[in-house]
Amino acid sequence: MSISSLYFPTEPAAPQVVSSSPGPKSQAAITALGNVFDSRAAYFVSDYEKSVGNYLVDVDGNTYLDVYAQIASIPLGYNNPALIEAAKSDKMIRAIVDRPALGNFPGKDSEEIIAEILKVAPKGQDKLWSGLSGADANELAFKAVFFWYQSKKRGYTTQFTAEENESVMKNQAPGSPDLAILSFERAFHGRLFASGSTTCSKPIHKLDLPSFNWPKAEFPSYKYPLDQNETENAAEDARCLSIVENLFNTWKVPIAGLLVEPIQSEGGDNHASKAFLQGLRDITLKHGALMIVDEVQTGVGATGKLWAHEHFDISPVPDLVTFSKKFQSAGYFFHDPELVPNFAYRQFNTWCGDPARMILAGAIGHEVVKHDLPAVAKRVGDYLYKKLEALQTKYPKYIRDLRGKDRATFIAWSLADVTARNKFLADMKTVGVNIGGCAEDSVRLRPTLVFEEKHADILVDAIDKILSGY
Amino acid sequence: MSISSLYFPTEPAAPQVVSSSPGPKSQAAITALGNVFDSRAAYFVSDYEKSVGNYLVDVDGNTYLDVYAQIASIPLGYNNPALIEAAKSDKMIRAIVDRPALGNFPGKDSEEIIAEILKVAPKGQDKLWSGLSGADANELAFKAVFFWYQSKKRGYTTQFTAEENESVMKNQAPGSPDLAILSFERAFHGRLFASGSTTCSKPIHKLDLPSFNWPKAEFPSYKYPLDQNETENAAEDARCLSIVENLFNTWKVPIAGLLVEPIQSEGGDNHASKAFLQGLRDITLKHGALMIVDEVQTGVGATGKLWAHEHFDISPVPDLVTFSKKFQSAGYFFHDPELVPNFAYRQFNTWCGDPARMILAGAIGHEVVKHDLPAVAKRVGDYLYKKLEALQTKYPKYIRDLRGKDRATFIAWSLADVTARNKFLADMKTVGVNIGGCAEDSVRLRPTLVFEEKHADILVDAIDKILSGY
Structure with a gap:
């Protein structure tokens, strides 16, 4: 059994987009939060209770495949049962x-x-x-x-x-x-x-x-x-x-x-x-x-x-x-x-x-x-990198300087400039992928360590879909 | 019912000293910890599982009345049930x-x-x-x-x-x-x-x-x-x-x-x-x-x-x-x-x-x-301060410049120098009180907010006992 299925039998099979991002409920919550805290950097407001594995759910009910993972931090997916057990000890x-x-x-x-x-x-x-x-x-x-x-x-x-x-x-x-x-x-x-x-x-x-x-x-x-x-x-x-x-x-x-x-x-x-x-x-x-x-x-x-x-x-x-x-x-x-x-x-x-x-x-x-998760990351990263190489050939203007070969899922690429990059990041949310940038012009992939081929396929399809419209 | 009794029906009635401090088990544990961490500042090794309310228990079984509270931080006593409930939520x-x-x-x-x-x-x-x-x-x-x-x-x-x-x-x-x-x-x-x-x-x-x-x-x-x-x-x-x-x-x-x-x-x-x-x-x-x-x-x-x-x-x-x-x-x-x-x-x-x-x-x-705990701290602090004033009259050499009147339990005093102060702090452990210093020559009281008159009595008696031997 794959590691994500082992941990997360109820992980969604695909992202689900039900509103703009941020949706109306997120927008209201960001405004309310702003009364007590600086909330201007918030993309949307999450429902961590409903999030599972590689999927982050927001308060409007959007379900994102999350390849940013709280700025490269969530290690084993949302609500990982092994960590919940540790948290309850x-x-x-x-x-x-x-x-x-x-x-x-x-x-x-x-x-x-x-x-x-x-x-x-x-x-x-x-x-x-x-x-x-x-x-x-x-x-x-x-x-x-x-x-x-x-x-x-x-x-x-x-x-x-x-x-x-x-x-x-x-x-x-x-x-x-x-x-x-x-x-x-x-x-x-x-x-x-x-x-x-x-x-x-x-x-x-x-x-x-x-x-x-x-x-x-x-x-x-x-x-x-x-x-x-x-x-x-x-x-x-x-x-x-x-x-x-x-x-x-x-x-x-x-x-x-x-x-x-x-x-x-x-x-x-x-x-x-x-x-x-x-x-x-x-x-x-x-x-x-x-x-x-x-x-x-x-x-x-x-x-x-x-x-x-x-x-x-x-x-x-x-x-x-x-x-x-x-x-x-x-x-x-x-x-x-x-x-x-x-x-x-x-x-x-x-x-x-x-x-x-x-x-x-x-x-x-x-x-x-x-679970030898570095090996999982390596296996999935190699799989993903090849697919991104193919996309790079298809969209050389939008996938430049692909980086991270043999570095598992620690992959990035550049676009022309900050405007193009930011548009791409925002567009990816419209197809249910939460993805982050780095520097001014780059996209960085920082999924969890339980990100697998099936998730990579969804990510690649989403990138293809967005870039095909450019 | 007093607040400490309300939270801690099983709180000890008094300190218990069963070994030197640090005892042999603490010493062994400090040495072992030193292999992976800088443990030289450790006074003793605590058993937080057995600690309750204002009492901190160490691995040798010594039970200290704790008026230092993890360097002025533990607010509501060890293993406070209200906080355990929050921790389990x-x-x-x-x-x-x-x-x-x-x-x-x-x-x-x-x-x-x-x-x-x-x-x-x-x-x-x-x-x-x-x-x-x-x-x-x-x-x-x-x-x-x-x-x-x-x-x-x-x-x-x-x-x-x-x-x-x-x-x-x-x-x-x-x-x-x-x-x-x-x-x-x-x-x-x-x-x-x-x-x-x-x-x-x-x-x-x-x-x-x-x-x-x-x-x-x-x-x-x-x-x-x-x-x-x-x-x-x-x-x-x-x-x-x-x-x-x-x-x-x-x-x-x-x-x-x-x-x-x-x-x-x-x-x-x-x-x-x-x-x-x-x-x-x-x-x-x-x-x-x-x-x-x-x-x-x-x-x-x-x-x-x-x-x-x-x-x-x-x-x-x-x-x-x-x-x-x-x-x-x-x-x-x-x-x-x-x-x-x-x-x-x-x-x-x-x-x-x-x-x-x-x-x-x-x-x-x-x-x-x-529970209006600032008022509790005020009430207990006023009670304690008066008793310390009496001790100051009795031991003017060892209780100098008593500070903290009308500041609840946030009380301190000075001794002659760092040597006298450090000896006092160490001696207090021999009668089961964990107490801290500040500056070079001072003793600071930093109990929890659920420190009450009965604990103050034990503290004052312990100080009296130690100073009477000087």
């Missing part, structure tokens, strides 16, 4: 009502909860620190990087100096040193102040906010199809790596860490090659900096492996790997004991994560492994 | 397993969930934006402040300029302007990078981290008892207000917002007077800045009113009020429509909060109102 109920300050008062099940998540950790990573969102995960990782960098500088065991203790209270060096995280143009790492300083995909994410003046390197822009442009793309990797190297050599303050997405997702599904990622790894080693791989969007099976960077056998493995979205919990994995700060209470806050969300992450990981 | 289970991207795809119950929280919003506040932790709440509030400040500067309706759109991608002005948030010495507002830049209570929170060089004013240090030092304390208010005024006039970059705790909690339970808070309000109005009141620790009834700043009738009401801890959810309240950014997707992220935690916050608020 006594352990979960306690985690909800007796939320611990995990650093000071861990519970008897804390080790087991964390160990369950670590079962699906990236290769070589055996510890984690937990946070609450992708942005939070990245900023906690930055803290670990800066602690490590300064500890190394002062020889690990030394106490802080009086000057450090005094100057830090004025937000001044040496206690609060000028250090940088290097990231990339078109990167997205979150929207708080430090994570936002590493984000570089759209002005709207950052305008009017003070930021750290941290360096941005160029991320490779490859020519597609990749297999016909190997020489040029290798030259592009070399060009971008030399920019990174140059920034390490010339940036006005020390660069303590390098932060990279294996696939820049919000920024346009820009894939990195194995050579580029290994080149970055080599540069960090050469310059005594740490490598953080941001797998907030690419992690937990969506690219056909548990973690996208595992496609590349980066050696040695990255120092820190951040996660969120499909794990429904957030934090970073690491392996080097030197990334544990030299004192307690340095990486610390009241809650140190949310055990309720951590229990869910463990349950998600358990299902992902049990 | 279909609405909660859906919020756990179908976590929405709340900005893009709110659910049919989103408005109701938010409206329930707003029922206990501070006076005058009618909207909220949701986040995930106290630090996150403050940083989201900073974003709202900076958006507002720049929008006002450019005349609200104007689009961004090409120069702004380009410079922001390089983290440079004018798109990323140099603006500041003013906070206070000894303040605690969180430990991410921007919130950390406003925090100024202990070096360990900030060492080795880059920061924004934002201004810190002095927070009043009053002489106790307050009613015998009114003239001197009024002069202290005036002195500190003039420092704030001077910073607004002279700081090298514009100050867009002022951030203040009504009672600096982590920083030592430093209370602000009505005159000081109103003075701050007046200065923000004069200088065209916004006032953020951080009620992360003081909010939701603990000081005898729903929100601590409501003791002071600040006029006009603060622009933004941040919350977390006792609400088990986080975010900020506001009322001015101009604090809604001029475009969608400016205050935005994937999840925009966690409806599971928001449902719990609504359930907490419902119980707080239904």
